[in-house]
Amino acid sequence: MGERTLSMGSKIWEPVLSAASGEIETIMPIEVTTILAFAIILSAFCAILGQRSKLSSPILVQILIVSGLGLGTLLTPLPINRYFLVGVLGFAAYLLFQSHCRATTKTMSLAQIALAILLVLVSSFSDHSLAMFAGLGLGFTLLPLFPFHLPFVSLVSSAHGAMSGLWVTVFLSLGLAELTELPTFLSEGMPSAVSWLALGSALYASLKCLGQTQIRPLLTYATIAQASMLWGLTTVFSIFSEWVISFGLTIAFVMTALLFTYHCIQQRFGSHALGTLPGLALVMPRLGVCLIILISFAVLLPLVPVLSGLPALPTANNQDVCLVILCFIIFVVWIFESWYFPHLMHQTAFGKARPDIPYSDLTAGEISGLTLLIAAASYHGLFY
Amino acid sequence: MTMFVAILVPLLPLVSGIILGVFGKHLRETSSKVGVLALALAFICSLWVLYAVSVGGPIRIMLPPFHSGPDGWFQFGLFIDRLSAVMMVLITSVSTVIHVYSIRYLQGDPGYARFYSLLGLMTFVILSLVSSPNLLMLFVFWQLLSWILYLILAFNYAHVPAYQNAFKTLMVHRIGDVTFLCGIFMAYKYFGTLGFNELFERASQQSYVISLLPGNLLDISVVTVITLLIFIGAMAKSAQFPLHVWLPDTMDSPTPVSALMHAGIINAGGFLLNRLAPLYALSPNTLHIVFVIGALTVVFGASMMLVQNDIKKTLGYSTMGQMGYMIMECGLGAFALAIFHLIAHGLFKASLFLSAGNVIHTARHEPKFPESSGHKPTKLPAQATWVTGMIVTLIMPLIILMVAHDLLEVPLKDAHGAVIFLFFSWVTASQAIFSLYRLHAVASWKVASAMIAALFLIGFTYLWAGEVFTHFLYPGPGVADAFFVAAALNPIVFDALILISTFLIFLAWIYAYTDAKGQKLLNTEWSQAIQQKVYVILINRLYVDLLYMRWGNALFQWAQKFGNRY
Secondary structure, three states: OOOOOOOOOOOOOOOEEOOOOEEEEEEEOOHHHHHHHHHHHHHHHHHHHHOOOOOHHHHHHHHHHHHHHHHHHHOOOHHHHHHHHHHHHHHHHHHHHHHOOOHHHHHHHHHHHHHHHHHHHHHHHHOOOHHHHHHHHHHHOOOOOOOOHHHHHHHHHHOOOOOHHHHHHHHHHHHHHOOOEEEEEEEHHOOOHHHHHHHHHHHHHHHHHOOOOEEEHHHHHHHHHHHHHHHHHHHHHHOHHHHHHHHHHHHHHHHHHHHHHHHHHHHHOOOOOOOOOOHHHHHHHHHHHHHHHHHHHHHOOOHHHHHHHHOOOOOOOHHHHHHHHHHHHHHHHHHHHHHHHHHHHHHOOOOOOOOOOOOOOOOOHHHOOOOOOOHHHHHHHHHO | HHHHHHHHHHHHHHHHHHHHHHHHHHHHHHHHHHHHHHHHHHHHHHEEEEEEEEHHOOOOOOOOOOOOOOOOOOOEEEEHHHHEEEEEEHHHHHHHHHHHHHHHHHHOOOHHHHHHHHHHHHHHHHHHHOOOEEEHHHHHHHHHHHHHHHHOOOOOOHHHHHHHHHHHHHHHHHHHHHHHHHHHHHHHHHHHEEEEEEHHHHHOOOOOEOOOOOOOOOOEEHHHHHHHHHHHHHHHHHHOOOOOHHHHOOOOOOHHHHHHHHHHHHHHHHHHHHHOHHOOOOOHHHHHHHHHHHHHHHHHHHHHHHHHOHHHHHHHHHHHHHHHHHHHHHOOOHHHHHHHHHHHHHHHHHHHHHHHHHHHHHHOOOOOOOOOOOOOOOOOOOHHHHHHHHHHHHHHHHHHHHHHHHOOOOOOOOOOOOHHHHHHHHHHHHHHHHHHHHHOOOOOOOHHHHHHHHHHHHHHHHHHHHHHHHHHHOOOOOOOHHHHHHOOOOOHHHHHHHHHHHHHHHHHHHHHHHHHOOOOOOHHHHHHHHHHHHHHHHHHHHHHHEEEEEHHHHHHHHHHHHHHHO
């Protein structure tokens, strides 16, 4: 792998002030892969907790396979981890092939997964610069960015049971692991191109969110919008530090928890579109509290990178274009999410409940799963 | 000891909010006692802190670094100077009264504990906002305030208009929040710090320019860009035109929330401008824009207030107008006066809101078919009305201006104190006399004399107290004067403003007089048509709400088409 300083088993970069030069340099004190692996384990555990149906054994198998492959990708050395990554993508392709997506979407998603597998191989067996480009393409697929987002959208939208939340964590964790290998490349190679792509992606995903009538696609595109902001931030905050991991994982946990919450509703009342089941906070108070906490978290998500990333903003008078683009990205993501997240809450938690439905609040297992995810998101977003 | 007491001020409402949020169901009606006790203690502590800060200077309490940034500036903590201490006393006092008022107001409501919890958390957020030691912490609490305000406005979440209006409020606030963040990015990028004093120092020493067009065709100072971006944040929170649309629609929330909002939250914009006054003083262009926005808000807010037929909405538009004054005062460099104004207005408006319920309640107990006045001959305004009106709107402000300058040594004729005072006097007095004219109330010389005397007293007291408060808030020699100098308008503009205002007042009086006497000097058909059109425009809130709604719906429909197609 030549000059690639960080591998999958590498440690996170943390900016420290050099006494001699006064510039920021990096040290590597924390195992990034351990944190990411923990995220997958936690999500898988919560997904298992959330299964109530007697027919859930195939889903349990899926959960175990996906989390196992994800952990293998993160915890094994090169080049074995690449085979695990191919396994994750291959299994995703298998599930997509069996799903009931629209034919065009399915074909395009499968083609993108095939391209991603090719990129994995290229990144493993080619020279430095080509490997970097391949890694970047892979990053765009795993930490989804338009137009590489289709596998992510199709998988999360069509997943059974609590698998949708797990897919979010797995994709984002593996994407963050890929991203840790690209900091220099991002800051010196092509920041403005990535910035423009992130802006386009943020706009596309936010518009898609506004137009959704189903909850799961809405949350999927919301994740893409947040991921676009993460990409935009990486191009401006050139020093790649722990804030990327903390922000990325906070997105993953919050979105997984939201998907998990709506999965709990779906288990009780079947699949439903936005607006068909309002007033749940009144009749399911535990669910109401969880929803309000999670949507509050989601709306305030952009604060996380600001808090943790701002000290890494270069003050030198360069990268003005990227900073302006970043401001636009933040504007787009914040304004649109201020629309669709509260709207989501209005359509489900707020309003008057329907009297014709027998309501049952969250069980202890579901509450435990959600509490764990909220705690993990709080730790990464606020304290870590 | 003072440090400990200072920490208690925001800590007590926070603890109360958390306790009530977690154990509220078990505490039930006792929730109010916990909330009231915490806030009463916080109020006493804030008084202590105000005294300590007045005597011993600012207090700075820094918590362990949240993140070890290059300069170590990024810390959570408390910075309490006279400005923060005054704001803390205002917030805790109003919040305590509101906590006490809510004991009976919300009795029996299933969300009793939740309400007290949210009220406690909101008070904590506002207190932390005003005591922030740097721009970033201020921004964090600015954000939290937007969200908590949304949650408390949507308190009756089963009631559709309540959460829809809360949503509207959130959307407008978020526009301001994003521009505020962009301002912070710019400030940190160019000056490398967000600590207040360091930022002011570096901004005054280093001048950067941004070219908006290639070839340096349109250069603009970085400080101007930063201050403008931050000002948009202040505009959203303080309901300045055209970001005012959220304020009049928030009346579906419980009355105590309206009171706290109009007495505390809405002042955030004025506080922000005051906190960053040294930065704003570096950009006269921004101050002029601030002045124009404030003046527009005053005129539109006061005009729209006149056509309302709902008590709470009238109060809402009145607040909008008063916030316009406050921002206008900042735009003229009278930063301390703006704080004095917001305190006076906050206390006044909180009491009005808290008594609005009683007024409405009494009105509902009137006979079912009140005596109609439609067929009675309209009583024409008496001579006393005209004389009182002329004295109050034209002569009194000028007399006070002269006397205050010479006797009380309030330098109103210097800089632009006169503009603030005359504008304020004219618009307020015109509103008062207009309302009285409509009610035909000033028919007695006794009433007229009492009214004129009261207004003279208020005018002089306001000027004297404002001057004393300015020296209290900015005790450094020449600090307050420097703000006036920075905001100085072109003398021609200054004179034109005075002349136009005087001319408009005269015109209005001639029109009203000739109209009352049945003369047709100005009362032609076209003027009546204009009058009706203006009325329709004002009752439709200048169509700004409609415009935003249409844009929003168009975007939403377009997004749905886009979502389905791609």
